[in-house]
Amino acid sequence: xxxxxxxxxxxxxxxxxxxxxxxxxxxxxxxxxxxxxxxxxxxxxxxxxxxxxxxxxxxxxxxxxxxxxxxxxxxxxxxxxxxxxxxxxxxxxxxxxxxxxxxxxxxxxxxxxxxxxxxxxxxxxxxxxxxxxxxxxxxxxxxxxxxxxxxxxxxxxxxxxxxxxxxxxxxxxxxxxxxxxxxxxxxxxxxxxxxxxxxxxxxxxxxxxxxxxxxxxxxxxxxxxxxxxxxxxxxxxxxxxxxxxxxxxxxxxxxxxxxxxxxxxxxxxxxxxxxxxxxxxxxxxxxxxxxxxxxxxxxxxxxxxxxxxxxxxxxxxxxxxxxxxxxxxxxxxxxxxxxxxxxxxxxxxxxxxxxxxxxxxxxxxxxxxxxxxxxxxxxxxxxxxxxxxxxxxxxxxxxxxxxxxxxxxxxxxxxxxxxxxxxxxxxxxxxxxxxxxxxxxxxxxxxxxxxxxxxxxxxxxxxxxxxxxxxxxxxxxxxxxxxxxxxxxxxxxxxxxxxxxxxxxxxxxxxxxxxxxxxxxxxxxxxxxxxxxxxxxxxxxxxxxxxxxxxxxxxxxxxxxxxxxxxxxxxxxxxxxxxxxxxxxxxxxxxxxxxxxxxxxx
Ligand code: BES
Ligand code: ZN
Numbered sequence: 001x002x003x004x005x006x007x008x009x010x011x012x013x014x015x016x017x018x019x020x021x022x023x024x025x026x027x028x029x030x031x032x033x034x035x036x037x038x039x040x041x042x043x044x045x046x047x048x049x050x051x052x053x054x055x056x057x058x059x060x061x062x063x064x065x066x067x068x069x070x071x072x073x074x075x076x077x078x079x080x081x082x083x084x085x086x087x088x089x090x091x092x093x094x095x096x097x098x099x100x101x102x103x104x105x106x107x108x109x110x111x112x113x114x115x116x117x118x119x120x121x122x123x124x125x126x127x128x129x130x131x132x133x134x135x136x137x138x139x140x141x142x143x144x145x146x147x148x149x150x151x152x153x154x155x156x157x158x159x160x161x162x163x164x165x166x167x168x169x170x171x172x173x174x175x176x177x178x179x180x181x182x183x184x185x186x187x188x189x190x191x192x193x194x195x196x197x198x199x200x201x202x203x204x205x206x207x208x209x210x211x212x213x214x215x216x217x218x219x220x221x222x223x224x225x226x227x228x229x230x231x232x233x234x235x236x237x238x239x240x241x242x243x244x245x246x247x248x249x250x251x252x253x254x255x256x257x258x259x260x261x262x263x264x265x266x267x268x269x270x271x272x273x274x275x276x277x278x279x280x281x282x283x284x285x286x287x288x289x290x291x292x293x294x295x296x297x298x299x300x301x302x303x304x305x306x307x308x309x310x311x312x313x314x315x316x317x318x319x320x321x322x323x324x325x326x327x328x329x330x331x332x333x334x335x336x337x338x339x340x341x342x343x344x345x346x347x348x349x350x351x352x353x354x355x356x357x358x359x360x361x362x363x364x365x366x367x368x369x370x371x372x373x374x375x376x377x378x379x380x381x382x383x384x385x386x387x388x389x390x391x392x393x394x395x396x397x398x399x400x401x402x403x404x405x406x407x408x409x410x411x412x413x414x415x416x417x418x419x420x421x422x423x424x425x426x427x428x429x430x431x432x433x434x435x436x437x438x439x440x441x442x443x444x445x446x447x448x449x450x451x452x453x454x455x456x457x458x459x460x461x462x463x464x465x466x467x468x469x470x471x472x473x474x475x476x477x478x479x480x481x482x483x484x485x486x487x488x489x490x491x492x493x494x495x496x497x498x499x500x501x502x503x504x505x506x507x508x509x510x511x512x513x514x515x516x517x518x519x520x521x522x523x524x525x526x527x528x529x530x531x532x533x534x535x536x537x538x539x540x541x542x543x544x545x546x547x548x549x550x551x552x553x554x555x556x557x558x559x560x561x562x563x564x565x566x567x568x569x570x571x572x573x574x575x576x577x578x579x580x581x582x583x584x585x586x587x588x589x590x591x592x593x594x595x596x597x598x599x600x601x602x
Contacts, residue, residue, distance in 0.1 A: 030140055030310035031369040034099075034108035039072040040117065041141040043189075051151035051199055058197075060149075063127045068117040075113060077128070080106035086129040087111055096128075104374040140309045140419045142189035147197075150181045155199045156220060158272035159186035160254055166204045166218070175201060186273060188252055189417055191307050196272040198259055207234045210242055215251050217241065220275075221260040228283050229260050236290045236332070240297045243331040244324065247405060248301045248412050256297065268292045271299035291329060291341070298324035306415040311375035312367045313422050319365075319387015326388065327401075335476035342392065343473075349385035353459045356380070360457035365390065366422050389461055390453050397444050398433065407432050422454065474509055479516050486511070486522035490529065499532035512539050521556050528563040537568040545579040554587050562594050573597075 029038065042064040049060035066075060079098070087096040089111075099108040109128070149155045154170050162183040164171030171180040186195075203226055206218035217238045221229045237258065241251050255274045263280055269292045270277040276296040282289040302320035322345070330338035356362040362378040365386045369375060395404040410432050415424070433441040452462035474482060489497060489505075506512055511523035520543060527536040540560055544551045551557045565572040576595060580588050 031371045031373060032105065032311050032375055033078055034076055034102065034105050035078050036072070036074070036076045037141050039070055040066055040068045040075050042143045042192075043067045044143050045145045045192075045195075047145065047147040047149065049147065049149045049197075051149065051153075051155070053152060059130070061127050061129045065143075066117070071116050071118050073113050073116050075111050077109040077111075078106050079109045079130075082107070082109075082130045084109060084128060084130045088127040088129075089113065091127075102372060104372050139191045139193060139307055139311075142191050142307065142417065142419060144186055144189055145195060146183075146185045148181055148183050149197065149199075150179050151199050152176055152179050153199050154180075154202050155182040155197065156202070156259060156275060157182070157184040157186075157198075158190075158194055158196045158275045159184040160274060167206075169203055188273065190273050190304060191419065194271070194273045194304060196270070196275070196277065198261070198275075198277070202259070204257075205230050207237055210238050213238075213242070215241065215254055215256060217256045217258075219258045219260070225260055225280065225283070228285070229258075232283050232285070232287055233258055233290060233293060235287060237293055237297070239332060240290075240294045240328055241300075243328050244297060244301065247324070247327060247331070248409055249416070251300060252305060252416075253300060256300070258293065269296040271296045271303060273304055291325065294328045294332075295321060295325040298322075298328065301412050305417065306412055307419040309419040309421045310369075311378075312369055313420075314367075314375070315365050315383035315387035315390075316420065316422065316425060318383040319391060322384045322388035323391040323395075336481055339473055339476070342389070345381070345385045345388065348381040349389070350459060352380040352382050352385070356382075363457045364455050366454040386453075386461065393461075394429075394448070397448070398437075398441060403437070406436070426450070471508060471510070479519055482511075482514075482516075482519050483522050486519065486526055490522070490526045497526075497530055499530055502527050502530045502533040502536075506536075512536065517551065517553075517556055521560065524560050524563065528560070528567050534567045537564055537571055540564050541571055541575045545575060545582070550579075550582055552583055552587060554590065557583070557587060558591060558594060561591050565595050 035041075044065040046063040047060065048063070049058050051058050064077075080101070082098075084096060084098050087094045094114070095112055097110040099110065101107045145159065147157050147159065149157070153176060162185055164180065164182070169175065170178070173180050201222055202220050203223050204218055204220050205226060206216060207230075209216060219226075219229050219233055219237075237256065241256055245251055253274050257275050259275055259277050260280050260283075261277050265277065265279045267277075268279055268282070276293065278292065278296070282292055298321040299317065302324055303317035306316070306320075308314055308316040326338045326341045329341055353363050356378075361367060362380070363382060365383065367375075367378055369378075395401065398404055398407075407429070411425075411428060414428055430442070430445060433445060449462050456462055474485070477485065506523075506527070511519060512527075514520050514523065524536065524540045524543075527533050528540060541564060544557055544560055544564075551560070561572060561576065564575075572595065576591065576597070580591070583591065
């Protein structure tokens with residue numbers, strides 16, 4: 001029973017209400033939904049579902065508790081591939097109109113409300129009986145949900161399990177044969193894209209509890225993958241949550257579990273509330289890919305708690321999450337890890353920006369989508385990398401982590417449970433630093449080229465001087481790490497770096513003046529073997545025979561003389577002739593040999 005799976009996911013990105021909305025230019029309306037969510041929206045949904053495995057259909061009802069935000073006489077839901085059998089309002093059958101599907105936005109389900117619903121009095125219930133594969137949603141509104149789902153295979157939802165207990169597989173009934181009712185509740189208000197269900201032959205194993213913590217962590221997989229999945233994630237999952245709590249605010253969702261999806265799962269991970277979905281490709285066998293879990297955990301604050309109001313501000317989810325993920329890397333594995341992730345990400349950013357050269361609008365951090373435009377077309381590393389680089393830039397500009405982390409706490413606390421847009425983020429940033437820093441910080445903020453960051457196109461980031469490599473990149477590297485860094489560069493799969501890169505490396509990090517001989521050795525190994533970077537030959541020669549610090553140790557002098565000889569034989573022979581007398585006879589004899597100089601000479 002390796003893979004019985006049904007998944008109903010509720011993708012992010014859903015769209016503006018009526019087709020007639022198309023002509024209304026109101027920036028505050030999500031262009032990726034047809035729902036009239038600014039008029040009326042759900043505060044709670046209860047699902048009552050049966051999973052029919054032989055027909056591969058989920059059927060049942062969704063009961064919405066609706067809240068009118070202004071007088072309104074109809075409600076519009078987004079839906080996709082649903083068959084709607086009936087709609088009831090407060091127990092009575094109601095009319096409904098399921099519109100033909102829009103290619104991106106799905107089918108609008110329009111339900112007239114018998115009388116005008118008014119904001120103060122209009123909490124009503126709207127029960128939609130349906131079956132089919134998925135529902136659609138919008139980000140700007142949040143709500144709680146609960147569910148009762150019956151199935152012959154275990155059922156998971158992005159919520160807290162009420163019954164049966166996680167540890168009791170299928171409530172103690174026969175898996176695949178007997179029907180069990182699973183009850184879940186999600187008491188935290190979340191955007192609907194975080195509602196997800198999975199069912200299949202799956203088992204649970206909790207990770208070790210952290211003393212004094214209210215939340216728990218664990219992993220769900222098919223039985224066959226439990227051993228390797230548990231091993232891969234048990235060390236880091238709870239630590240990530242714990243570290244994140246220290247940096248931001250307490251974890252709010254009570255449970256943080258992982259679920260390994262079948263290999264067709266198209267993402268690395270998806271941060272469904274209480275239950276992150278992950279790809280089985282993270283099972284590297286050496287825990288080297290757990291950073292994806294660190295990323296999804298970070299969404300618990302950035303995305304699941306403070307949420308982007310629509311896809312145009314997606315960077316508020318992914319940019320902040322990436323910034324946070326890398327800070328967790330630093331907390332767990334040291335600052336070099338954080339820097340390296342930015343360096344690796346920078347390459348992905350450049351590639352993504354290049355891929356949109358013919359559609360530069362998607363190179364922007366903040367995107368204005370037209371009604372019905374598919375945000376998936378703009379999905380790339382840009383919101384992740386431009387976003388996290390922007391935040392890193394602000395962090396450094398404003399005075400580093402000591403100043404920035406307290407601001408981040410305030411940001412999350414201020415917008416906790418809300419959906420926001422970039423303007424609100426920026427307004428809060430200013431107001432925080434006006435109160436906690438005053439004139440000096442405001443002047444710094446005023447120096448930011450906001451338009452370039454938000455709406456800039458092209459391959460460059462707005463402030464390259466602050467973001468390109470600079471000497472501080474390696475400030476937290478110890479000398480061994482610098483050695484490894486240089487060795488790695490000397491040995492990138494047999495390809496040598498262009499000479500311009502070598503000059504740039506030297507100009508940035510000044511390896512040619514390092515007083516550490518181990519580093520200088522690696523530096524010359526790299527520079528002297530790079531075609532066209534031979535201008536370092538004189539440097540190397542002087543370093544070897546420096547009267548104040550002759551490199552008599554054979555570990556240093558032999559390889560460097562050899563490489564130098566290949567680059568500039570004349571300079572090498574001259575240098576050697578003048579200085580060989582200062583070297584130990586053993587070294588002298590060997591270098592003579594290395595340089596092909598007759599042995600009798602010594
Ligand atoms: N929320 C995303 C996945 C996602 C994006 C789902 C867009 C639906 C639409 C998730 O948090 C994510 O970013 N996953 C990344 C992994 C991460 C380490 C960059 C992925 O899947 O590659
Ligand atoms: Zn993400």
